[in-house]
Amino acid sequence: MGVVRLIVIGGDAAGMSAASQARRRRGPDDLEILAFERGDYTSYSACGIPYWVGGLVDGPEALIARDPERFRTHRIEVRTGHEVTGIDLDKRTVTVRAGSHTFEEGFDQLVYAAGATPVRPPWADTPAGGVFGVQTLGDGAALREWLAPGRKTAVVVGGGYIGVEMAEALVRRGLTVTLVEKAPQPMSTVDPDMGALVAEAVRGLGIDLRTGVTVSALETDGDRVRAVVTDAGTIPADVVVLGLGVRPNTALAEAAGLPLGPAGGLVTDLRQQVTDGIWAAGDCTQVLHRVSGRPAHVPLGTHANKQGRVAGINIGGGYATFPGVVGTAITKICDLEVARTGLSSREADAAGYRYVTATIESTNRAGYFPGAVPMTVKVLAERGTGKLLGAQIVGRTEAAKRIDAFAVAVWNRMTVTEMTSLDLGYAPPYAPVWDPILIAARKAEQALRG
Numbered sequence: 001m002g003v004v005r006l007i008v009i010g011g012d013a014a015g016m017s018a019a020s021q022a023r024r025r026r027g028p029d030d031l032e033i034l035a036f037e038r039g040d041y042t043s044y045s046a047c048g049i050p051y052w053v054g055g056l057v058d059g060p061e062a063l064i065a066r067d068p069e070r071f072r073t074h075r076i077e078v079r080t081g082h083e084v085t086g087i088d089l090d091k092r093t094v095t096v097r098a099g100s101h102t103f104e105e106g107f108d109q110l111v112y113a114a115g116a117t118p119v120r121p122p123w124a125d126t127p128a129g130g131v132f133g134v135q136t137l138g139d140g141a142a143l144r145e146w147l148a149p150g151r152k153t154a155v156v157v158g159g160g161y162i163g164v165e166m167a168e169a170l171v172r173r174g175l176t177v178t179l180v181e182k183a184p185q186p187m188s189t190v191d192p193d194m195g196a197l198v199a200e201a202v203r204g205l206g207i208d209l210r211t212g213v214t215v216s217a218l219e220t221d222g223d224r225v226r227a228v229v230t231d232a233g234t235i236p237a238d239v240v241v242l243g244l245g246v247r248p249n250t251a252l253a254e255a256a257g258l259p260l261g262p263a264g265g266l267v268t269d270l271r272q273q274v275t276d277g278i279w280a281a282g283d284c285t286q287v288l289h290r291v292s293g294r295p296a297h298v299p300l301g302t303h304a305n306k307q308g309r310v311a312g313i314n315i316g317g318g319y320a321t322f323p324g325v326v327g328t329a330i331t332k333i334c335d336l337e338v339a340r341t342g343l344s345s346r347e348a349d350a351a352g353y354r355y356v357t358a359t360i361e362s363t364n365r366a367g368y369f370p371g372a373v374p375m376t377v378k379v380l381a382e383r384g385t386g387k388l389l390g391a392q393i394v395g396r397t398e399a400a401k402r403i404d405a406f407a408v409a410v411w412n413r414m415t416v417t418e419m420t421s422l423d424l425g426y427a428p429p430y431a432p433v434w435d436p437i438l439i440a441a442r443k444a445e446q447a448l449r450g
């Protein structure tokens with residue numbers, strides 16, 4: 001048998017994890033790997049963009065894990081500035097555009113890892129400068145360049161975790177920042193009562209947070225943005241940052257006839273295969289939510305890397321599966337840490353669960369120990385079974401990573417009663433004698449009895 005040809009569409013987390021894993025298992029005499037990336041960078045950390053814009057970390061080089069040169073040493077050919085514009089499944093070819101040049105390349109195996117597309121409402125489509133998404137390192141570089149002459153006012157539209165991280169970054173840059181969110185609280189991935197704590201922290205940073213407000217237009221003066229028009233007034237803006245969420249980037253796959261699921265992403269089997277020899281991974285796919293039992297679109301780097309790895313192992317002749325997600329996410333606003341896992345109340349309602357909630361206040365360390373600060377923990381437990389359905393944490397130092405213990409418990413379908421006896425680490429510098437996790441589990445157990 002001749003050399004198998006693998007083409008990868010998308011040169012970031014999912015695509016290059018797949019390429020790297022496949023290469024580890026099959027040498028160049030057996031497998032040729034050619035990846036197309038329409039942007040300028042490969043294997044970059046979009047997650048680092050807010051910290052780069054805010055001046056906390058260097059970029060863009062520091063945010064790149066592997067560049068094309070490095071991949072070449074591993075016999076993986078990556079072509080940046082190359083956009084795949086079509087897939088022909090019958091002919092097993094892709095059409096590629098590089099500048100004004102268009103050509104076709106054949107494949108035996110294909111990894112579709114085109115990521116997600118930021119939501120960009122019609123009002124954001126303007127030729128005027130000063131309106132930015134933050135999806136790629138190119139976006140980050142363009143925003144930094146725009147900020148350089150000392151812009152003064154910024155409006156961030158969308159109060160999800162990326163919007164909140166960007167608002168903080170712009171404050172760090174010395175701008176006067178307004179954050180506009182149409183929901184009643186920012187960070188709607190946590191329950192509104194926990195989101196209220198986030199709102200307090202956002203305002204504490206000096207950000208003008210406007211909730212329940214919808215943007216309808218931009219005002220421009222020819223070549224640059226001047227203000228954001230909302231249903232509650234007009235807000236001056238030298239720069240507008242969009243953080244309105246993303247959708248799976250499936251246009252090419254859809255045009256080729258590949259199946260999309262109810263969550264909008266490509267449907268794969270457990271091995272990340274869509275159909276014979278066609279694989280998909282990362283933000284362009286839907287995943288199984290292990291608690292709701294439903295398909296979900298959860299565009300996070302942690303999943304993209306794992307899914308890409310699974311696809312690559314299978315392409316390389318091994319066997320691996322991606323078992324789904326439990327909805328764990330973590331972020332921070334200034335020194336306030338926010339984390340969640342499992343289902344929020346809204347998600348549990350949508351899935352049809354009947355459940356109790358319990359919210360507790362505790363501290364990260366023994367109350368008497370220097371640096372002890374408050375934290376709030378909320379848990380959801382299923383009526384009847386007592387199964388932990390989800391948890392949310394808002395607090396300061398060392399609060400948020402406690403979510404990992406909850407994530408393991410959700411993953412393993414533990415009950416809150418089982419959780420009350422968990423053997424968690426205790427010493428005064430690390431936790432009160434009853435860790436907040438144990439206190440929250442106990443309170444949920446009481447709520448179930450009540």
Ligand SMILES: Cc1cc2nc3c(=O)[nH]c(=O)nc-3n(C[C@H](O)[C@H](O)[C@H](O)COP(=O)(O)OP(=O)(O)OC[C@H]3O[C@@H](n4cnc5c(N)ncnc54)[C@H](O)[C@@H]3O)c2cc1C
Nearest residue numbers: 010012013014038046047084115282283299300301302304
């Ligand atoms: C500001 C920001 C902060 C984030 N923070 C976190 C975080 O803290 N934690 C976390 O887990 N996740 C975070 N994420 C999400 C994470 O970055 C993504 O989930 C991850 O990058 C998805 O990887 P991917 O390979 O599926 O897609 P992408 O990283 O989007 O890569 C897809 C690539 O495909 C290329 N491409 C698309 N179409 C074509 C085509 N037709 N031809 C050629 N190339 C194409 C794109 O240019 C892109 O480089 C953040 C994202 C952003 C934007």
